[in-house]
Amino acid sequence: MALHRQILLFAISGLLGFVVDAGIVQFLVRELGINPYGARVVSFLAAATTTWGFNRRYTFAGHGGGSRRRELLRYLVAMAFGFALNYGAYAACVLFWPLVREWPAIGVAAGSVAGAAVNFLSSKYWIFRAPAHRG
DSSP states (O other), X not given: OOHHHHHHXXXXXXXXXXXXXXXXXXXXXXXXXXXXXXXXXXXXXXXXXXXXXXXXXXXXXXXXXXXXXXXXXXXXXXXXXXHHHHHHHHHHHHHXXXXXXXXXXXXXHHHHHHHHHHHHHHIIIIISOOOOOOO
16 A cells, blocks of 8 residues: 555544544543543554554555454554654643633643654554565
């Protein structure tokens, strides 16, 4: 699959993940009164699981290998690096911008941009890399 098609599908996956992430964090903070820092961990796990499923099925179809459970665990570990950047940007927005404390989805957007490149590269070259052919 051409790199530009993978990037487009990964962006679609990211948009889907953003909707899940922002929707859940917004609900948890605004409707249930949960701390925006803890709520973000929950929303990230839901979003990462969603994007893994999309990327496995569409973006990197046929490139994975091994058990789905192991692949999901590798994906979550890889996404943790992107999430570190993502969460750092989010936390800074929550800390320094009062509007984001009330509307944490804004911080999710800022964080998503920060982690996107790391997440794509780790997905392409580690999680969903094509199995090496032995000849």
